[in-house]
Amino acid sequence: xxxxxxxxxxVCQEAVELATLYLEGAMSRRERRRFETHLRKCPNCAAYLxxxxxxxxxxxxxxxxxxxxxxxxxxxxxxRRWRSE
Ligand SMILES: [Zn+2]
Numbered sequence: 001x002x003x004x005x006x007x008x009x010x011v012c013q014e015a016v017e018l019a020t021l022y023l024e025g026a027m028s029r030r031e032r033r034r035f036e037t038h039l040r041k042c043p044n045c046a047a048y049l050x051x052x053x054x055x056x057x058x059x060x061x062x063x064x065x066x067x068x069x070x071x072x073x074x075x076x077x078x079x080r081r082w083r084s085e
Contacts, residue, residue, distance in 0.1 A: 015045040019052050044081070 021027050022035050033046050039046045051071060 012042060012045055015039070015042070016048055019045075019049050022049070023053060023056060 010054055015035060018027070018031070023033065027035065039049060050075070053072065
């Protein structure tokens with residue numbers, strides 16, 4: 001029997017792309033709620049968001065190009081793990 005139950009939650013890839021918008025307050029209320037719901041269920045994205053938040057506090061700006069090589073390596077590793085799940 002086939003199971004075709006499709007969840008309408010954010011997938012992690014989307015959540016990562018939305019993280020900077022979220023932190024900049026550039027989301028609608030509905031988008032924020034959807035994003036926060038995903039964060040509660042997904043430690044990977046919550047950790048990613050914290051990393052971006054820390055970067056913003058240090059750099060005062062949101063620009064993935066400004067991430068340290070270590071942070072970028074961490075994120076690359078995160079992506080790889082998500083994809084292989
Ligand atoms: Zn996620």
